[in-house]
Amino acid sequence: MKITVDRDRCVGAGMCAVTAGEVFEQHEEDGRVVLRMTAPPEQWADEVEEAEHLCPSRAITVDPAAR
Numbered sequence: 878m879k880i881t882v883d884r885d886r887c888v889g890a891g892m893c894a895v896t897a898g899e900v901f902e903q904h905e906e907d908g909r910v911v912l913r914m915t916a917p918p919e920q921w922a923d924e925v926e927e928a929e930h931l932c933p934s935r936a937i938t939v940d941p942a943a944r
């Protein structure tokens with residue numbers, strides 16, 4: 878899977894970091910999302926997809942087919 882985030886859309890709600898903290902974190906100054914990795918291992922797929930769905934601003938895009 879491959880993840881992209883749109884930091885311009887992110888409102889800093891933090892759902893991603895709570896749901897999949899191995900992959901997403903919040904910038905310590907502006908609170909918006911920072912990707913810790915763009916291609917996480919399959920073991921985190923469920924958490925990453927949940928984060929995508931929970932994000933209130935639709936700032937996370939997951940391509941499950943990309944390697």
Ligand code: SF4
Pocket residue numbers: 882886887888889890891892893894901903908909910931932933934935936937
């Ligand atoms: S859940 Fe969405 S809006 Fe909230 S910090 Fe993550 S990417 Fe940003």
